[in-house]
Amino acid sequence: MNPQGCDNRVRIVHPETIDQAVRALGRKGVALGGGTVVSRWVSEGTLPTCEALVDLGRIPALRGIRSHDGRFVIGAMTALSALSQCGGALADAAVAIGNPNIRHGGTVGGNIAGRFPGADLHAAALVLDAGVGVADSSSERTIPIERFLEVGLGSGELITELRFVDDPKYRTGYSKVGWRKASAKTIVAVAASFAFEGGVIQSPRIAVSGIAKSARRTPRAETLLQGSAPRAEVIAAVAREASQELPLEIREEPSGAGHVERSETGRGGSHEARFAEGERGKSEPSEQYRRAVVADELEQLLARLAGGAQKVAR
Numbered sequence: 001m002n003p004q005g006c007d008n009r010v011r012i013v014h015p016e017t018i019d020q021a022v023r024a025l026g027r028k029g030v031a032l033g034g035g036t037v038v039s040r041w042v043s044e045g046t047l048p049t050c051e052a053l054v055d056l057g058r059i060p061a062l063r064g065i066r067s068h069d070g071r072f073v074i075g076a077m078t079a080l081s082a083l084s085q086c087g088g089a090l091a092d093a094a095v096a097i098g099n100p101n102i103r104h105g106g107t108v109g110g111n112i113a114g115r116f117p118g119a120d121l122h123a124a125a126l127v128l129d130a131g132v133g134v135a136d137s138s139s140e141r142t143i144p145i146e147r148f149l150e151v152g153l154g155s156g157e158l159i160t161e162l163r164f165v166d167d168p169k170y171r172t173g174y175s176k177v178g179w180r181k182a183s184a185k186t187i188v189a190v191a192a193s194f195a196f197e198g199g200v201i202q203s204p205r206i207a208v209s210g211i212a213k214s215a216r217r218t219p220r221a222e223t224l225l226q227g228s229a230p231r232a233e234v235i236a237a238v239a240r241e242a243s244q245e246l247p248l249e250i251r252e253e254p255s256g257a258g259h260v261e262r263s264e265t266g267r268g269g270s271h272e273a274r275f276a277e278g279e280r281g282k283s284e285p286s287e288q289y290r291r292a293v294v295a296d297e298l299e300q301l302l303a304r305l306a307g308g309a310q311k312v313a314r
């Protein structure tokens with residue numbers, strides 16, 4: 001028994017193929033990726049009722065990163081730390097996750113499966129227009145990440161891979177603000193991608209985390225950016241639009257308004273925000289603060305992707 005009085009002994013099965021894994025999941029199994037989250041559930045006695053943990057670590061088909069025919073295919077059991085080789089938004093997002101232990105132990109599948117607003121790979125996957133490979137006992141299919149974030153995983157379903165087009169003409173990036181630089185709960189995060197052709201921005205995608213229940217794209221801001229030269233006032237207007245576009249679906253504690261500050265700790269990965277002296281830990285940041293940080297963070301990210309803030313035409 002653990003301190004909460006729950007029996008935390010649980011059977012673990014070790015399938016060696018995707019077929020065996022989905023069959024075990026179908027018999028009330030819970031997928032076990034790197035276990036950075038599941039191991040906590042077990043020790044805290046909060047693991048959902050299940051017949052067995054289904055260890056995905058012995059399935060070769062779920063491992064590794066392949067790049068071919070202009071596509072990246074990332075196996076669900078790939079460690080977050082390995083995403084540095086993908087570059088762009090995915091690498092920026094991975095380096096912003098937790099701490100080195102979480103990045104080495106945690107997997108891509110475990111992060112994509114995470115149903116919490118600040119899961120770092122979600123916004124990055126949205127701007128890459130990624131597809132999520134999902135297998136169940138009858139089929140394997142690819143679900144667009146936007147749809148996946150709406151519907152989530154069904155019971156007995158397994159994430160097999162994340163795939164996206166690897167087109168060098170797209171510039172992509174991700175930036176997050178959390179309470180600390182390491183192991184930080186995300187306050188907000190932004191991701192963007194676009195092609196830059198003939199001096200104008202083409203096919204932009206922008207995604208925001210920390211306002212709606214999950215990361216979401218901001219179509220009005222994307223329309224504003226499409227076809228424009230990356231001038232400072234355009235970028236600022238786009239960032240403002242994106243910051244206002246999504247409905248607030250995250251609980252706000254108004255007492256936090258006005259008491260929160262932000263301090264710069266770097267660029268491109270994870271930055272730190274903090275409450276003013278004596279206020280830390282008292283409340284969640286206000287809606288006003290979240291939206292202001294989205295605007296600021298996105299403005300800087302877009303300027304960086306457009307070639308460096310100092311080079312953006314004034």
Ligand SMILES: Cc1cc2nc3c(=O)[nH]c(=O)nc-3n(C[C@H](O)[C@H](O)[C@H](O)COP(=O)(O)OP(=O)(O)OC[C@H]3O[C@@H](n4cnc5c(N)ncnc54)[C@H](O)[C@@H]3O)c2cc1C
Nearest residue numbers: 031033034035036037038098106107109110111119120159
């Ligand atoms: C201290 C700490 C800090 C953290 N910081 C961050 C952070 O900054 N950003 C962030 O995004 N996350 C963070 N996390 C959450 C988490 O560690 C990561 O999201 C990680 O990627 C989870 O992967 P995992 O393989 O360890 O998942 P697991 O713990 O193995 O599983 C997590 C969930 O995903 C399911 N799952 C796992 N793999 C699959 C699969 N292939 N198919 C279907 N379902 C699957 C499991 O059943 C479970 O429900 C943090 C966690 C801790 C403990």
